[in-house]
Amino acid sequence: MKAVWWVILVALGSTASVQARAAQTMAGQTALYHKSWARQDGAPAAAYGITQDSRGMLWFTSSNGLVHFDGARFQTTDEVDGNKLLSSNTNVVGVVGDALWVGYGFGGASVFEHGKVRHYGPADGLPARSIHAIAATGDGTVWLGSSAGLLWRDGQRWRLVSPADGFPAGPVKGLIALTDGSLLALQARGVYRSTGARGAGGAPLFKLAVALGDMQYALRRNDGQVILVDNAQTMHLYDPAAGIVKPLSLPAGMRNAPVNISRDAHDGVWLNTEEGLRLIVGDDLSVPYQLSGKMVYADLVDREGNLWLSTDKGVDQIRPARLSSLTLPPRMIGGLSVVVDGGGTAWIGNRASSAAFDGRSLAIDKDGKRSTTPFRSVTATLRDPDGSVWFGGNGLIHHQRGAQTATIRLPADAGKTEVQALARGGDGTLWVSLAGVGIRTWKDGRWQAGGGHAALAALPAVALHADAKGRIWFSYPGNQIAVLDGATIRRYGQRDGVDIGTVLSMSSRSGQLWIGGTEGLSRLVGERFVRLASSDGAPLYNLSGMAETARGELWLHGADGLVRLDPAALAAAAQGSNAMPMERFDYLDGHQGLPSTIRPLNSLSEAPDGTLWYATMGGVGRVDPARIVRNHLPPTPQIMALKTDRHSHALRNGVRLPEHTDNLQVDFTAAALSIPERVRFRYRLDGQDSDWREAGARRQAFYTNLGPGDYRFEVMAANEDGVWGREPATLAFSIAPSPTQTLWFKLACAAAVLGVLYLAYLARLAQLTARIAERTHERLLERQRIARTLHDTFLQSVQALILRFDLIKGALPHNAPAQQQIDTALDAAQALVDEGRDQVHDLRLADNAAVQLGDALREAGHALAAQHGFAFSLKVDGPTRCLRAQAKFEALAIGKEALLNAARHGGGAAVEVELSYAAAQLQLVVRDHGPGMEEGVRQQGRRPGHWGLDGMRERAQRIGATLLLDSRAGSGTTVTLLVGARLAYD
Structure with missing residues (x-):
């Protein structure tokens, strides 16, 4: 060797x-x-x-x-x-x-x-x-x-x-x-x-x-x-x-x-x-x-x-x-059931019998001593509230109380049928469901069909349950349940929330009625059943066993093994939660075989010491909820591979992946060796993920469409008992940019885009400028036409009319009464001519590109000063620039209106004009030192019946300028016009 x-x-x-x-x-x-x-x-x-x-x-x-x-x-x-x-x-x-x-x-x-x-x-x-x-x-x-x-x-x-x-x-x-x-x-x-x-x-x-x-x-x-x-x-x-x-x-x-x-x-x-x-x-x-x-x-x-x-x-x-x-006799397989009595003895029933095996049941006391029982072909078991146990099978019902056994023969109409289910009412009545026959009750030494209720007599129930209130519950195939409360029978179906298939087991130790069926778990809330599910989404099937323990837990036995709901989960259900955390015990924990469902034998029972016994078609086992093996060792996650479409890369921090790395695969693991099938992972990619991703049992992460940059992959693992590792496994890497992904290329592209946008802006600006110039030219032509019309037609006609009236005056006697009236009319007509000439002068002056805005304002200011008797001054800052025609026209009109208002309402105080050709904007300020505006005019922004201020605002708005008006009682009035350089300068 x-x-x-x-x-x-x-x-x-x-x-x-x-x-x-x-x-x-x-x-x-x-x-x-x-x-x-x-x-x-x-x-x-x-x-x-x-x-x-x-x-x-x-x-x-x-x-x-x-x-x-x-x-x-x-x-x-x-x-x-x-x-x-x-x-x-x-x-x-x-x-x-x-x-x-x-x-x-x-x-x-x-x-x-x-x-x-x-x-x-x-x-x-x-x-x-x-x-x-x-x-x-x-x-x-x-x-x-x-x-x-x-x-x-x-x-x-x-x-x-x-x-x-x-x-x-x-x-x-x-x-x-x-x-x-x-x-x-x-x-x-x-x-x-x-x-x-x-x-x-x-x-x-x-x-x-x-x-x-x-x-x-x-x-x-x-x-x-x-x-x-x-x-x-x-x-x-x-x-x-x-x-x-x-x-x-x-x-x-x-x-x-x-x-x-x-x-x-x-x-x-x-x-x-x-x-x-x-x-x-x-x-x-x-x-x-x-x-x-x-x-x-x-x-x-x-x-x-x-x-x-x-x-x-x-x-x-x-x-x-x-x-x-447990190791059972070799022939003891098939339809096994288990029930534990008040003394701690586990009674293992066996439905099958053959020439090689007589179908006798097995008893195991709390010290592990085994003995064969006289109960054969057991098809139904029941633990009585007093701790005794009942067995149905082979045409008999046995009642085991301590060392005493009592036997009851099935009623004559039962024939060779099997006992389907047993329940013991609060009044001592034994309820028996006979397969193919119906419900029978045993009390005071005699059998009664349906317990005296014809509606129950002919229909056998799949499962029976007696609750603490004395009610008897019956389950039937196809989402059907009935309850006998006193003399009243109430039936529940899908319309009442029963949607878990055929109910195989029922429990109400805590006062809450739970039902387990072929398709899930439900509880009774008021007069309606509410279905419950596992928070992990895993289904529940064929729940043939159910036990509410002294520890306040609910245990289920189904097709996938045992399921545990702790007191916290049950409390959440009581508060209305329909998805609860459930701990599962399956083949990985030592569960073998499937519990019986066609004839649902009792497959789960709690012993007085808190140990749970369970039975399957293949054997019997047990679990002590207080001593379940737990793995408190947190797993250590490891990163095993970093792969792209073409290569597997070295696992070292700072590894640089080639350009155009679009698809990435990271393999990871954690050596939790007891039950690796239940190890869970979560991961994140710093630089891509904002939070952890839950991977479940998957040990790979995939990413697509990653751009160039620095990344850090992190993964954490939890063992089968949900103990998470203390620190994640990490791997820092970067993806190299291609020439078209570099910062310089992006800046160049951005500059090109900006250049194109700027050229488009210039083209658009040129287009708008040409359009504005065209419209401005049209307005100039229109003003010139108006000026010619005023001068050549209107003013000449008025002048001719003055001459005619002058001739008429000369023909009248010197002392004629009409002489004074004609003089008054002639003075008014001359004033009209003078005003018309002023308007023609303004139009011609604005149209004349050679005439600067400052010169026009100076001429208008001196004229008004001579007429109204105030001191006038003009200050020009910056080199004089050529203005857009429209801007010059409106600025001149606003300035003259402000000068006219200062002359009329300034009380003869000095008037100052400041004209600034700044790089950012054209600024025109007209300031007087008079009494200022009246409070009502300042608040309303106009004088009743006068439209000068409104006209100034409208002119400013027409050229996109800002007009500011500042006036305080006793401090004069200041009018400020601000025109942006782009709108003001030509």
């Missing part, structure tokens, strides 16, 4: 220990879960080494590289963190701190730590011989066991422990680091132990510890003692503290010596026998587990307490299960 060595890790988790011990408190009961992986699953065969790194990943040696396993996928690799192996023929693997050590089949060793690698070979003192074992002692010394002997690392070189150091020459088969910091080494001549002393040249010294000959391998227990196994598979227990060795005997039932021996996290000894892998339980052996292969090459206890075995054909895992199952 080939020698095998082990590297044993420290055991974890007291909760797992409690469950493992609880698994053996009842004879024939197991609470362990076994799973195998073969070559077709990617698992390595004949792996001589197994270890677990600091991130939880399992590593296996193989002849073509290393294989790592995260619980979901085996992956063979020739590198670690991007560093190549020294050889693909790996023989042993171990972990020292954060470093992963690899020993090779043809010599040499490598240490991978923090993304770097250090290879050791002959140049470093390692002989070209196979490495068999790796260990590290408390003083930090790293040891290698090889075909050439025992080596220790001295700095960066390796030195061989020689016979002069107390260790004989020859191959080393195994190494064990003891809890006191010393090293135990297995050699053909015995087991040697380091003394802690140093010899010549600083070499560590050894002495013979166990002189029992050739030991094949050693197993260190949690208490520090070591199990030694020799060639004949004889076991010895070595106590390093006392230096004592004593033999360990195998159970009496062992026919042959085991092929291999292993230990689990709780110091349980596992024997690999010809029949399979078996656990020593006291002086007995457990039911054998059939491994993936016959020979065990290596074993390991991981940090979650799981036992891993490497065989000649694959890899096996044995872990604590949350549900335990």
Whole structure:
């Protein structure tokens, strides 16, 4: 037999220990879960080494590289963190701190730590011989066991422990680091132990510890003692503290010596026998587990307490299960039911019977003692409120109260029918549903059809239930329920919210009526049933068992296993929530088979100690809600690959991906090894995602249409119990921009777009300017026409009319009364002529491009000053600029109107005009120092019956200018016109 060595890790988790011990408190009961992986699953065969790194990943040696396993996928690799192996023929693997050590089949060793690698070979003192074992002692010394002997690392070189150091020459088969910091080494001549002393040249010294000959391998227990196994598979227990060795005997039932021996996290000894892998339980052996292969090459206890075995054909895992199952008689299969009485005895009913099996039921008391009952072919069970139990089957109904059994024969009209369901009313009436017959009641020693209700007599109910109010509930196929309340029968259907198919189970221990059917779960609210769902969206099917526990929990038993609703979920339901968190226990937790639904047997029952018993078509199991195995170890997420459409990129921070990287794939994982199927992930890409994305069990993230820039990918993981890791795994990377994605290109494009927009603006401006110029020219022509008309026609006609009236005046006597009237009319006519000439002058002046606005204002100001007797001054700032015709015309009109108002209402005070040709705007200010505007005029913005101010505002609005008017009593009036440069200057 080939020698095998082990590297044993420290055991974890007291909760797992409690469950493992609880698994053996009842004879024939197991609470362990076994799973195998073969070559077709990617698992390595004949792996001589197994270890677990600091991130939880399992590593296996193989002849073509290393294989790592995260619980979901085996992956063979020739590198670690991007560093190549020294050889693909790996023989042993171990972990020292954060470093992963690899020993090779043809010599040499490598240490991978923090993304770097250090290879050791002959140049470093390692002989070209196979490495068999790796260990590290408390003083930090790293040891290698090889075909050439025992080596220790001295700095960066390796030195061989020689016979002069107390260790004989020859191959080393195994190494064990003891809890006191010393090293135990297995050699053909015995087991040697380091003394802690140093010899010549600083070499560590050894002495013979166990002189029992050739030991094949050693197993260190949690208490520090070591199990030694020799060639004949004889076991010895070595106590390093006392230096004592004593033999360990195998159970009496062992026919042959085991092929291999292993230990689990709780110091349980596992024997690999010809029949399979078996656990020593006291002086007995457990039911054998059939491994993936016959020979065990290596074993390991991981940090979650799981036992891993490497065989000649694959890899096996044995872990604590949350549900335990009972070993039943071989023929006791099929329609099983379970009910626990008030004394804690579990009664396991069996519906099937045959020539080989008489269909008798089994009773298991609270101490685990089994006994066969006289109850045969049980098709219905009931736990009475007083703790006794009822059984229906084989034409009889049995009532078991303590050690007393009473039997009732079914009514004569029942024939050979089976009992479908049982219920016990508050008045002591036993309600019985007979398949194919209907409802019958038993009370005071006689049967009655339908309990005296003809409507119930002929229709058999699928399930019966008696609630605390004395009501009897009946369920029928097709969403139909009835309740007998006193003498009244009330029926419920789909219109009343019953939409969960055929109701198979009912419960009302808490006062709330719950019903479980083939399609889900509902509760009664008022006079209507309300359907409930799981918050994760998973459906509920075939709920044939239901139990409200003393802990305030609601447990369901359906097609997918057990479902637990805790008090918080039930409180949420009471507040109206219809989607509740539900914890599920399925095949991953040890649930086997399906509960019976065609004839819904009682499949769930609570014992007085709070333990729940459940029955399926394939067996019976139990779970203690107070001692469910929990995994409190948070998983460590890892990023495994960064891929684009064409390449897989190095996993190092700052990696730069090529330009045009549109599609990205990130692979990640977390080594949660107990129930990896329930590990959940969430991730986000900083620079793309605003929040975490829920990935569920998916271990990949995909992104499309990513632009150039810097990104940071983060992923977190939670184990099967929802314990999230403390820190996310991160990877920072960037995507290079293409020439068309660079900032300079974008700026150039922006500049080009702005240039095009500016050219379009200029073209539009030129178009608008041409249009304005055209309109302005038309207005100039119109003003010139008006000026000519006034001068050549109107004014000339008025002048001619004046001459005629003057002639008439001359013909009249000097003292004629009409003389004065004619003079008055002639004065008015002359005033009209003068005003007309002024208007013609203004029109001609505005049309004349050579006449500047300042000169026109100065001329108008002096004329008004001479007429009204006030001091006038004009100040021009900045170089005179050519104005747009329309702007000059309106500005001149506004200025003259302001001057005229100052002359009329300023009381002879001085008037100042300021004209500023600024770069940003044209500014015209007319200021007087008179009494100012009256309060009413200032508030209304005009003088009643006068339109001068309105005209000024309209003129300003016509050229897009701003007109400001500032006047205070006793402080004069200031009129300010502001015209933007673009609108004012030509």
